[in-house]
Amino acid sequence: MDTLLSLINGFGVAFEPAKLMFCLIGVFLGTAVGVLPGIGPALTVALLLPVTFKLDPAGSLIMFAGIYYGGMYGGSTTAILLNAPGESASLATALEGSKMAKAGRGGPALATSAIGSFVAGLIATIGLAFLAPLLVELAVKFGPWDYFALMIVAFVTVSATFGDSPLRGLTSLFIGIALGLIGIDKLTGQARLTFGVPELLNGVEVTTLAVGLFAVGEAFYVASKRFRDPEEIIPIKGSLWMTKEDWKRSWAPWLRGTAFGFPIGALPAGGAEVPTFLSYSTERKLCKYPDEFGKGAIEGVAGPEAANNASAAGTLVPLLTLGLPTSATAAIMLAGFQQYGLNPGPLLFAEKPDLVWGLIASLFIANVMLVILNLPLIGLWVRLLAIPQPWLYAGILVFATMGTLAVNGSPVELGMLFLFGFMGYLMRRYDYPVAPMVVGLILGPMAEAQLRRALQISLGDPMILLENPISATLLGIAFLALVAPFVMKGLNRFKAAED
Amino acid sequence: MTNDTRSQSANKPALVVGVLLLIFAALVGYDASQQTITSTYGVGPTAMPYVVAAGLAILGLAHFVVAFREGLPQPEDADSNALLWIAGGLVFLIACIGLGGGFIIAITVVFACTARGMGRQALAVDAAIGFVLGLVIYLVFAKVLTLILPSGPLERLFL
Numbered sequence: 001m002d003t004l005l006s007l008i009n010g011f012g013v014a015f016e017p018a019k020l021m022f023c024l025i026g027v028f029l030g031t032a033v034g035v036l037p038g039i040g041p042a043l044t045v046a047l048l049l050p051v052t053f054k055l056d057p058a059g060s061l062i063m064f065a066g067i068y069y070g071g072m073y074g075g076s077t078t079a080i081l082l083n084a085p086g087e088s089a090s091l092a093t094a095l096e097g098s099k100m101a102k103a104g105r106g107g108p109a110l111a112t113s114a115i116g117s118f119v120a121g122l123i124a125t126i127g128l129a130f131l132a133p134l135l136v137e138l139a140v141k142f143g144p145w146d147y148f149a150l151m152i153v154a155f156v157t158v159s160a161t162f163g164d165s166p167l168r169g170l171t172s173l174f175i176g177i178a179l180g181l182i183g184i185d186k187l188t189g190q191a192r193l194t195f196g197v198p199e200l201l202n203g204v205e206v207t208t209l210a211v212g213l214f215a216v217g218e219a220f221y222v223a224s225k226r227f228r229d230p231e232e233i234i235p236i237k238g239s240l241w242m243t244k245e246d247w248k249r250s251w252a253p254w255l256r257g258t259a260f261g262f263p264i265g266a267l268p269a270g271g272a273e274v275p276t277f278l279s280y281s282t283e284r285k286l287c288k289y290p291d292e293f294g295k296g297a298i299e300g301v302a303g304p305e306a307a308n309n310a311s312a313a314g315t316l317v318p319l320l321t322l323g324l325p326t327s328a329t330a331a332i333m334l335a336g337f338q339q340y341g342l343n344p345g346p347l348l349f350a351e352k353p354d355l356v357w358g359l360i361a362s363l364f365i366a367n368v369m370l371v372i373l374n375l376p377l378i379g380l381w382v383r384l385l386a387i388p389q390p391w392l393y394a395g396i397l398v399f400a401t402m403g404t405l406a407v408n409g410s411p412v413e414l415g416m417l418f419l420f421g422f423m424g425y426l427m428r429r430y431d432y433p434v435a436p437m438v439v440g441l442i443l444g445p446m447a448e449a450q451l452r453r454a455l456q457i458s459l460g461d462p463m464i465l466l467e468n469p470i471s472a473t474l475l476g477i478a479f480l481a482l483v484a485p486f487v488m489k490g491l492n493r494f495k496a497a498e499d
Numbered sequence: 500m501t502n503d504t505r506s507q508s509a510n511k512p513a514l515v516v517g518v519l520l521l522i523f524a525a526l527v528g529y530d531a532s533q534q535t536i537t538s539t540y541g542v543g544p545t546a547m548p549y550v551v552a553a554g555l556a557i558l559g560l561a562h563f564v565v566a567f568r569e570g571l572p573q574p575e576d577a578d579s580n581a582l583l584w585i586a587g588g589l590v591f592l593i594a595c596i597g598l599g600g601g602f603i604i605a606i607t608v609v610f611a612c613t614a615r616g617m618g619r620q621a622l623a624v625d626a627a628i629g630f631v632l633g634l635v636i637y638l639v640f641a642k643v644l645t646l647i648l649p650s651g652p653l654e655r656l657f658l
Contacts, residue, residue: 167561174554178527185544190536223616224577390617394610402636409649411597418589431572448547455542
C-alpha cells in the first residue's frame, strides 16, 4: 500500500508542467539519438551533464531517464530500416527486423517494436516501483563493509560484462580507479597524484572523463574509419499497422521478452545485450513458423525489443536503491545524481521521496509519450538519418567543449578532455570497454571511503569483511564472477560471436 | 582465426599497453611512498594507492602474457589524416582559450576542422556555420544562463 501511495505522490510531481516538459524533451532527444547510429543514450546524457548542473535536479533526472528509455525505442528504427543497430541493445532486433523491412513489412516491424517496447516498459516500470522499496528495506541494514563488498561486486561484474575480454575490462576499471585517487584525500587532506598542479587538487571531474571517452573518443573513432560504405535506408512500404495475425504472433514474445529483460537488467552483471539475445533464441525455438526465421519473423523483432526496454527499467532498480550502475548509461546517470549532491540509495528514498517517486512516475509518462511519438512520427525520425555525419560530429565536439568550459573553463580541463578523448579512441580501436573506467572513477573513491570506515569501526581488522554474512556472500559472488570467465571460456565465446 | 601466423612474434600493441600500465603503476606507487600524512588508526590514504598500483602492475604483466599469445584484436586501418584534422582543431581550441582568444573563434575552428576531418570539403562554409554556432551559444549562455564563457576581443563586442 505504501508503494501505491508513494507512486500516486510521485505522479503528482511528474504531472507538474515543468516536469512534463523535461520528460518530453528527454524522450524526444532520446529517440533522436537512438535513431542516429553511433550516438547512444550514454553519450547524450554525458554531453548534457555539464549544461544541466544549474537546472532543477528532479527535472534533469527525469530528462535523463527519458533519454534512456527513448534511446531504447529509437534504436529499433535504425536496426530495422538500416540494418545498422544504433547501439548494442538493438543488435538482435536488426537480425529479423531488417529482413522484414526488405520484404516490405517494415511498418509492422516498427509497430511491433514500438508497442512491444511500450508493453515491456510499462510492466517493467511497475516491477521497478514495487521491487525498489523491498530492496531499500534490505539496503537500510547495510553497514560500510556491506557497501564495500557490493562495490567490489559492481567492479567485477561491470568489467567482466562490458566487452569481450575480462583483462581489457579490468584494465579499463583500474585506470578509472587510479584516476579516482587524484586529488585531496577527504579523510586526511593528503594530496594524491597531483604533482603540484593546482587544478588537479579537486580531482578528475566525472563529466570530463565521460564526455571525453564517450563523445570525443567516438568522434575520433568514427572519423578514423569513415571509408566504410554508406548505409542504405530501406523505405517503408505498405501499411504501418499490424494485422490481426501480427498481433496474435507478437503478444507472447512481448511478455517473454519482458520476463528476460527486467530481471537480467536488474542484476549487477545484466545489461541489455544478454536478455535481447536470450529472447531472440527463445522465440526462434518456440515459433510456430520456424522456417520464417532468417526471412523476417515478427516474433524475432517483438521479443528482443521488449527485452531491451524492460532491461532499461531493470537497470534503474540497483541504480536507485543501491547506487550501483549496471550499464554505461546508468553509470553516467549516477554521475548526474552526484552533480546535484544526491547519492542514490536507501537514504535518497527517505530524504527525497518526491524526487525518487517523481522520477519513477515520470517513467510511465515517458512510455506513453514514446509510443505516441514513435508510431505517427516515424517519417520524421527516418529523416534524421539524412543529417550529414561531419556536421553531426562537429556539433557533438562543439557541445562537448561548451559543456567543459561551462563547468570549469581552464585549459588544463580542456587538455584532460582532449587526452581522455584520445584515450577513448585508442580503447575503441583495440576493443577496450570504456564504461568500466567511468564506473571506476565514480565508485572507486566511494569504495575506498566505505572500506576505511569499516576498518575504523573494526579497529583495523580486515576480517570484518568476511565475518558479516552479507559482505561475505557478496565478496564470494564477486570472486566467482571474476574467476568464471577464465574458467568457462565458452561463455565468453558466446558473447564475442554475437557481436 | 589466423592465430598460427601471429603467434611467432609478440603483439606490439599489447606490449605497449603492458609497459604503459607498469609505468602508471610505478607512478601511483611512488606518489604513495612520498606522502607524509598518515592516519591515526584504520588504513591511511596510502593503502588504496598501493592496492591500485599492485593491480595495475598485475594487469601490465598480464598484457605481456597476452602479447605472446592471442594479442589484442587487430584494428582496421585508420584514416590518420582525419584524426590529424580533428586533433589539430582541439589543440587550437586549448591554445585559443589558454591565450585569451575567446570562445567563438575556438568553436569556429573546432567545427570547421572536425567537419573537414569527417570528410567535408567546404572549409569556409563550415567555418561560417561554426562561427554562428559559437556566437549563438555564447549569447545564450551569457543572457539566459548568466554564465560567461571564456571571452576574447570578439566576445567583448557583443556584451
